[in-house]
Amino acid sequence: MPTDTFFRLPQEKRAKLLDAALEEFSRVPFAQVSINKIIQGAGIPRGSFYMYFADKEDLFRHLLGTYRQRLCQLACQALDDCGGDLFAAFVQIYGHMEQAAAEKRSCAEDSTRLLAMFRLNAPLSPNLLFQAIQPEELLTQLIPHMDLRLLSLTADSDLSDVLHILTGITVSSLAAGAASDAGPEPARQHYLHTVQLLKRGMAAPQPISH
Amino acid sequence: MPTDTFFRLPQEKRAKLLDAALEEFSRVPFAQVSINKIIQGAGIPRGSFYMYFADKEDLFRHLLGTYRQRLCQLACQALDDCGGDLFAAFVQIYGHMEQAAAEKRSCAEDSTRLLAMFRLNAPLSPNLLFQAIQPEELLTQLIPHMDLRLLSLTADSDLSDVLHILTGITVSSLAAGAASDAGPEPARQHYLHTVQLLKRGMAAPQPISH
DNA sequence: CTTGACATATGACACCCTGTCAGGTATGCT
DNA sequence: AGCATACCTGACAGGGTGTCATATGTCAAG
Numbered sequence: 001m002p003t004d005t006f007f008r009l010p011q012e013k014r015a016k017l018l019d020a021a022l023e024e025f026s027r028v029p030f031a032q033v034s035i036n037k038i039i040q041g042a043g044i045p046r047g048s049f050y051m052y053f054a055d056k057e058d059l060f061r062h063l064l065g066t067y068r069q070r071l072c073q074l075a076c077q078a079l080d081d082c083g084g085d086l087f088a089a090f091v092q093i094y095g096h097m098e099q100a101a102a103e104k105r106s107c108a109e110d111s112t113r114l115l116a117m118f119r120l121n122a123p124l125s126p127n128l129l130f131q132a133i134q135p136e137e138l139l140t141q142l143i144p145h146m147d148l149r150l151l152s153l154t155a156d157s158d159l160s161d162v163l164h165i166l167t168g169i170t171v172s173s174l175a176a177g178a179a180s181d182a183g184p185e186p187a188r189q190h191y192l193h194t195v196q197l198l199k200r201g202m203a204a205p206q207p208i209s210h
Numbered sequence: 211m212p213t214d215t216f217f218r219l220p221q222e223k224r225a226k227l228l229d230a231a232l233e234e235f236s237r238v239p240f241a242q243v244s245i246n247k248i249i250q251g252a253g254i255p256r257g258s259f260y261m262y263f264a265d266k267e268d269l270f271r272h273l274l275g276t277y278r279q280r281l282c283q284l285a286c287q288a289l290d291d292c293g294g295d296l297f298a299a300f301v302q303i304y305g306h307m308e309q310a311a312a313e314k315r316s317c318a319e320d321s322t323r324l325l326a327m328f329r330l331n332a333p334l335s336p337n338l339l340f341q342a343i344q345p346e347e348l349l350t351q352l353i354p355h356m357d358l359r360l361l362s363l364t365a366d367s368d369l370s371d372v373l374h375i376l377t378g379i380t381v382s383s384l385a386a387g388a389a390s391d392a393g394p395e396p397a398r399q400h401y402l403h404t405v406q407l408l409k410r411g412m413a414a415p416q417p418i419s420h
Numbered sequence: 421c422t423t424g425a426c427a428t429a430t431g432a433c434a435c436c437c438t439g440t441c442a443g444g445t446a447t448g449c450t
Numbered sequence: 451a452g453c454a455t456a457c458c459t460g461a462c463a464g465g466g467t468g469t470c471a472t473a474t475g476t477c478a479a480g
Binding site for chain 1 (some may be wrong): 241270343359360361362365367368371372374376378379382400404405407408410411412413414415
């Protein structure tokens, strides 16, 4: 969690710091991110950084928090577009993120850089991602937009589990697609196929009787 | 990939190095692993390490390769125990790994340390894990032990996808259980529940007709 | 205006780490 | 002995992190 001091900072300075951080986090994966680079980019002295953040992870979490909000908006929108169909909405979100990750040209745009950052860091630290995305809270915000009749829910926790699984699969497919040499299309096909598999179930419908 | 020189090393020296590496990789997660600590533990000079491995990741991959073999044996055994039921086998493997990760007391035992290493690193680098586990190769080795009639397979790639999903869920649940303050039981219940969900499918069986 | 208490800023410092490389040693072949 | 080849080694350059004593700004009360 950033310090209170950080939030009391003049907007301009805060923005410049976050900007430089975003730049660096979209440049290399988490492990290679250098606080040195960030403070050089932001034009602040070393000591100041530690005035605002405990360490690199602290900053990363804060950036992901911002991302979470955008993601939630995106998800609500997608659900509305898809008549509350969670699966269709996830596919739409997948497409959106894939596209945004691909056109990292206009790095000036915040959202794109957030996605680039996500793309770089998803394979390395999905646990951090999960931590920041807070699927439980996301769930309560999404429920009003969902058509629950489209899901097979038998226990209370099912909905949470479904979201968990879908999120995990989506993140890992996006990461695979971004990392693949063959371009995003194979990963996309694979993702679509996997979602179908999740929908219909993996066990044979009728147990073999002997 | 380790150097040829590494494989030409006298067994004793090679064992001592791998031992020290295992020790360090079970102590802290990947990002915090220090090559310095490893070479001190192994009693070899700095330069020698780079004679054998390109870097930390190279060594890590090699250790995971060893792990993969054990895992494959474990999986085949579990499948045989479970009459070829992939889901039951995964649940059994889950239990085995959970247990081994818990009793990290006897760190002298190789397998336990491998699991401890896995436990520490699973949350941080599942992509590296996947890379080393090579699910495709694992698949070909497991097929003979599986009863495919228990699965709902409609396309050629389904089997591979099922394995992918199951592996991902299992790894993340294991990691969650190991990291949780509440002990392993909640994570275990959650895992069992999730596997059921995967088996039966997430979409409502009958689309609502209007 | 002065004082003191408090928040904030700063960069030099101690410490740790990595990957390299020039020069050393061992071994075996001719 | 001479030579090639493989192997070993530790000092070094370069980069990184987190801290801390000191400096600076701010503001209310005397």
